[in-house]
Amino acid sequence: MIITKDVVIIGAGASGLFAAATAAMRGRRVVVIERSATLGNKIRVSGGGRCNFTNLNLTPDNYISQNPRFCISALTGFTPYDFIEIIERYGVRYYEKEHGQLFCKISSGDIISMLRRRCEEAGVTVIYNTKVHDIAKRGDVFVIVTNNGIFHSGSLCLATGGISYPQLGATPFGYRIAGQFGLNVIPTRPALVPLVFNAEDGANFSGLAGISIDTVVSCDGRDFRGGVLFTQRGLSGPPILQASSYWRVGDYISINLLPETDAYEFLLGRRKNKAELPTILSEVFSKNFARRWCEINSYVKPINQFNDKELKEIADSLQHWKLWPAKTEGYKRAEAVIGGIDTGELSSKTMEAKKVNGLYFTGEVIDVTGQLGGYNLHWAWASGYACGRHM
Ligand SMILES: Cc1cc2nc3c(=O)[nH]c(=O)nc-3n(C[C@H](O)[C@H](O)[C@H](O)COP(=O)(O)OP(=O)(O)OC[C@H]3O[C@@H](n4cnc5c(N)ncnc54)[C@H](O)[C@@H]3O)c2cc1C
Incomplete structure (x- = not known):
């Protein structure tokens, strides 16, 4: 016919x-x-x-x-x-x-x-x-x-x-x-797809699945504001999906974990405190994330024991946390x-x-x-x- x-x-x-x-x-x-x-x-x-x-x-x-x-x-x-x-x-x-x-x-x-x-x-x-x-x-x-x-x-x-x-x-x-x-x-x-951790980050952060943090994610000169979601395999949430469209294998993404706060000022304001850094950071992040992030970076000690240079370094890591994803979740999730x-x-x-x-x-x-x-x-x-x- x-x-x-x-x-x-x-x-x-x-x-x-x-x-x-x-x-x-x-x-x-x-x-x-x-x-x-x-x-x-x-x-x-x-x-x-x-x-x-x-x-x-x-x-x-x-x-x-x-x-x-x-x-x-x-x-x-x-x-x-x-x-x-x-x-x-x-x-x-x-x-x-x-x-x-x-x-x-x-x-x-x-x-x-x-x-x-x-x-x-x-x-x-x-x-x-x-x-x-x-x-x-x-x-x-x-x-x-x-x-x-x-x-x-x-x-x-x-x-x-x-x-x-x-x-x-x-x-x-x-x-x-x-x-x-x-x-x-x-x-x-x-494009618009979750990113998968490399093996080291996977071992470090997969236990944080379900945690969401308000951030700015930067990739290839573009900045995206919103909640980053930790998953079993990597990172998702609107700013990660946005960044994924500009990301290529081998690139890093940079995450500002405190987009509304001057991290250095925040730490300086608490430097006389005897509490450990993970406890201090629990004011702004979930307890689990604060502890894990400090452990990975070897920042677990009372905040009053960090000198000025170290506090500046910590502030910098909080506002420019660099991650090298291994890959995306692929077409099935894009x-x-x-x-x-x-x-x-x-x-x-x-x-x-x-x-x-x-x-x-x-x-x-x-x-x-x-x-x-x-x-x-x-x-x-x-x-x-x-x-x-x-x-
Ligand atoms: C989970 C998800 C959520 C999304 N949410 C949004 C959103 O909220 N806002 C937004 O703007 N975009 C969103 N998108 C993207 C948006 O859905 C697509 O960009 C849009 O549907 C593309 O329209 P299209 O007509 O080009 O293709 P499609 O809508 O994919 O239509 C293609 C059609 O062609 C048919 N087809 C394919 N091959 C053949 C063939 N050989 N013979 C006959 N038929 C065939 C398919 O069955 C399908 O019906 C989302 C996408 C996904 C996967």
Whole structure:
């Protein structure tokens, strides 16, 4: 059976569905092909089930790409307020958590329902449990062979996402098709992912799992404020996830354990005290962390026995605690992926491949990665809107 459409989109995630509705609203006949049994699987789990769907403070600086300017056109063409206008029309209730991050009030299912309704209203067909066996281009027509029929279309859009969280349906399919059509793919690595201790730090700190400390984590010239969480294997929490996107094997991260306090002044204020340093530090950290950190650094003695130089050294270690992680927790635990389709291959206005008329990419499959805070989903909407208006 041959089914002819104007647009075939592969992947019923955030970007594919948004692009589909945008194109169908222009009168295009659109089919979305999805390999799993449901749509929007990553949206469902996003933001802890409440979906941090955009960020009011969004700027191009919140994105990582080999070409940091590529995202500007799409982000300017579709802003957080454009998305808010749509979800308000569909009655999605939301709130601002902090730093401009917008979350659903009830659940991320509200965003999925909104996308489904938009697609239905615009006449988009979504077919599930469908495996794409082969894609070819004959003249101006793409031929997409699946286990649910053969599709012909003038436009083909790959919205297959990045390879993070493969347990939710992510595949490298989009990269493979880009390669098939001669497009360059930037090598990928996990982003927004917990970091794993090296063997020595693992032995020293794995007993602290569950402890969270308000910090500033620095990596590669970027600073991120928030709670660092100790896990059995390493470190997690928002500032670690943020730093992980800039971290590479061999790099260190620096942690300011007292971001609101001048550590030297704090220690000086207590230097006449007879208590041991771990007891002093228990004023600002959990008892277990204070003791362990002092033991590792051989700082266990009464504070009045440290001289000035030593107190300065301790203060410096508290505000610039350097750690050399061994690796990240990998794609299985990564909320995003760095790398993907080389932006140099695509039009920044339409997401169409420069070398292949009618071939589009949208969302996380492209080498544009947002920081934590709703930026990745906003890229999915903005890039989907850009190609949906054109294909
Ligand atoms: C745990 C977690 C939490 C997150 N939380 C947030 C958050 O709060 N805010 C935020 O901005 N971002 C968040 N993200 C990131 C965000 O979910 C993604 O950036 C976004 O979903 C990417 O959209 P996409 O449409 O490009 O890809 P996806 O949403 O991944 O959609 C790709 C679709 O393509 C399908 N597919 C793949 N291969 C094939 C194939 N061969 N054939 C057919 N279909 C295929 C997949 O099944 C999937 O449905 C989170 C990610 C994770 C993993």
